[in-house]
Each structure stands twice: as structure tokens, then as C-alpha cells.
Amino acid sequence: MSNEPRPIILTIRGVTKRFAVGDDEVEALAPVDLTIPQGEFVCLIGASGCGKSTLLRIIAGFEEPTSGSASIYGKAITGPGSDRGMVFQDYALFPWMTVRENISFGLRQRRLPSEEITRTTDEFVKMVGLGRFAERYPGQLSGGMKQRVAIARVLANNANILLMDEPFGALDALTREQLQRELLQIWARTGVTAIFVTHSVEEAVLLADRVLVMSAGPGRIDSDSRIDLARPRDVSSPEFNALRRDIGRRLTSHLVPSQSETNLHNSTVD
């Protein structure tokens, strides 16, 4: 890892978000401040309702912050843009387009010369290992393949921030491990900045340079830990487990004890 400071790609200052729920208002995000240097792999982790997806959607430009500002290289985010690519948990591929057409969609919007579109598309189809499936429709692919297409679709379009909202949450364990490995390879090769939302402590420690633990009511960032393990990381090493325990403790220390735990406690007192 190089020691020279990298330029800041994303700056978030005092961003809050309130949603109207009926007559009530829910505070989804308390003022959040965050800066992310270019090329960093950041995981956002937290219980449901901690605002991690909301934060991601604000960065994507799908939601506007109620107050505060988010900017990329100092330029305020005003809406969705091709510099930021979102990878959704449920893929959101265009079902009427083949793998190739999905991946070239962004390129085609920019009306690039057709040879360039073909060349770039080929490159990214190959990068995610879907050469033999290039003419298939999403309905004919497995979940893992679909998510590869979704990643290639935003990277082919030159996104320099990859926003991932629990992208591997719907996949089986084997496919998830494989995609985690592939994602790290792609990240290392392209130098893209990754912001990855997850529920899994292990996934966060495996992937990230930096893990942000968020908590709910209202959503905020509670802790910001660096993960300085060399890659590829060995999930069975003592260092890995120590970090996993540490992040796990930070995550659960903010949870309100559940009813059953309280009961359990009471019963042991009895």
C-alpha cells in the first residue's frame, strides 16, 4: 500500500435525512460527516434501519439530503450520474437486454463510436468471465452471474465510485465467496473506489480497507476502523478473528438488548 496521501473523492458534510411517514417524520440520518479517499474500499455495516442504505442512495443521487451536502471531487451531487455506479441487491438488470446489451447500455447512452462500444463491452464481458453467456438474457442466468453483469455494467461506463447495497445478500455461500474474491480482483485492477453496504461482519473485514459501523435511531456513524491486513486475507487467522470480534462488539454494543435477552438475564438472576 502506498503511503502518499490519495486525493479525497467523496466528501459528506452534515448530511441529514428525514422521511415523512404518515403524519410523522422519521429521522433516518443524523448529521453525518465522512470523507473517502480515491481508491479506498469502505464497508458500511449496521443493523436494519441504521440509514446505511439511505446514505448510499444519497451518494448515488437517488435521494436528496434534507440538509448538508455531498460532493465528488468538490462538485456537489445533484442527481444520479455515470461517475457513480450502483449495484443493487436485486440486480436491477434490464431483462429485455442480453448480457452484452446490459453491459453496453451506459456506453450507448453516450453515443460513442460503435467500435469503441464493442471493444469496451468485450473487455468487461471478459473481465467478469461471462464470455460464453454474452448473448443470454438475465432470466437465463444464475444470481451470481447476474450480479457480475451488474458490476460490469457500471464499470464499463467508467464509474469511479462503485456503490454496492448488500450485493451478495441474495446469493448462496459458495457463490458469495467466489464473487467476493472476484470483486477484490476487479477493485485492485481498476482502482475504483468502493462503498459496500453489508450485514455481515465477516464480509466487511474480508473486503474493506475501512469499516464504518452505523447505528440506528437516528442513523449515524459510530466507529471508523482501519483493516490493515494484507490481501488475500485468511479468514481463519487469529488477526482476522480478532478484528472480526472487535467489529462485532462495536456493532452489538449499540443494539438495544432484545426482549428475549432481557428475559434470559432476568431468569438467570432468578
Added chain:
Amino acid sequence: MSTELAAASADAERPEQEAQAISRRHRRHRLETLRAVALGAGFPVLLVLLWDRAVAMTGTRLIPSPHQVAVMMYDFSFGGVYDDAFSGTILIHVWKSAQRVYGGFFLAALIGIPLGMMIGRVRTLRQLLDPTISLLRPIPVTAWLPLSMIFFGLGPNAAIFLVFLGAFYPILLNTTFGVRSIDPRLFEAASMLGCTGTAMFRQIVLPASLPAVFNGLRIAHGFAWILIVVGEMTGVPTGLGSVVMDGRTLSRTDLVITGMIVIGACGFVTDRIIVVISNRLLRWSPQHLE
């Protein structure tokens, strides 16, 4: 380590297994088609036999036997039996009716699809038009007959208007429904990839709602053929609807039934054409795969 290997080999085997599964599915699919054709064709044959027996047993003179209808059908198609005004005229009647059916149907599609898409996407337009449409829709097409004759006079335009009315609502409603049920994530995905404004309509709204649009077109197409008899009550001299009405006036039930069968056959064949087109355009849709 072993899990990594398992993952790698599982991925490598998938295409072969899939290919085998697909060829198995193809074979099963062919057998299934054969069975469906045998069952689907067998039932009408059974109905005709029942009809024949029922006419013979009751000795009725009001309903012709299948044989009499077959003779009428032959005369209607090729002439040479009765040599009257209907002999050998089938093509003229089919052609005239088809013009009216498809005049009304395509007009309905031409207005219904774009309007349905805009109503589906634009809230103001929905609020403006939805109550009116819900108010007009339950009015039977036959109730429009007197007005349509005042608007368009005696002749084919009144028939086209009636077919249009019947075909318009299913197309409009299905299109609106199709657009409203598009996954909002698809719009987000498209906009982050640089697709905006009218490009969004052409590249996302249209293809994503196509399965629902085709549903509407198929229903509307059925209605269009149903309405041709009503449409041709407006005093046109040719057309399958007018043949049925003439048959009634002349008490020639064999002619009435012949006209009914030809209308049914036209609707059937053209419906198959729509199904073929929609299967081709919707190859990607999970419900249409294979």
C-alpha cells in the same frame, strides 16, 4: 480450500448441465405440444358429432345439420351449389371485415399505447383522465351504435369506430398497468447510466411494459372480431357481420352458422399470428422462455 474447488468446479459444470437440461426440456416440450394439439382439435370434433346427433334425434328444421352447413360453406367459398348472391363470395366478405377490424384495432393501438404510457408515467395526466375513462368504459359498445351512425353515417366508418371503442380500453388499461408495475430500480439504474427524458421512454418504459401491452393487444384483438357483427349492423352491404345479419333476415340459419364459423376461424388464425409476434419480441421474458 475444498470449498474453493467445489465452487470452481460447480461453475465449470453449469453450462453442460444446463445444455442437457435444455435438450430434455425440448423433448418434453414437443410431446406436450403434440398432446395439446390432439386434445384441442379432438374437442370440436366431438361437439360437431353431438350437434349432428342432436339435430337427427330431435328432427328439428330450425337448426341445419353439420352436413348442410358444410355444403353452405363450400358454396360460400367456391360457389356451384346454390348459385345465389352469397356463392363464392367468401374472400370479399373476409377482406371487407378484416379492413374494418384492423382499421379499428390499429387505430386503438396507435392511440391507446402512447396514451397508456403517458398516463402510467405522468401523475397529472392520470388525475386528469382516469375518472373520465372509468366513466366511459362500462358503456356497452352496442349503446354507441345510434351515435356512431349519426357521427359517421351509414357505412364502414361507423363499424371502424365501434371496433375502435371495443379495442381501445383493453389496450389503454393494460399499457397503463404495465408501465405502473415497472420496477422503480430499473429507472434508477437507467438514470445512473446516463439515460434521461425521452430516451427513458423509448429504452426503458416501452420494452419493460411490452408484456402487458401485448396482453392488452391480444384481448383487444379478440374484442375487435367480436364487434365486427355489431359494427356491420350499421348497414354495410358486405362483410362477415352483414352475412350473418342477412342470413338472419332470410331465415337461412346455415348461412348464419357459416358466417359464425368463418369469423371464428379468422379470429383464431390472426390470434396465432399475434402470439407468434409476441413470443418473438418477448423472448427475454421469463414467462415466454422456451
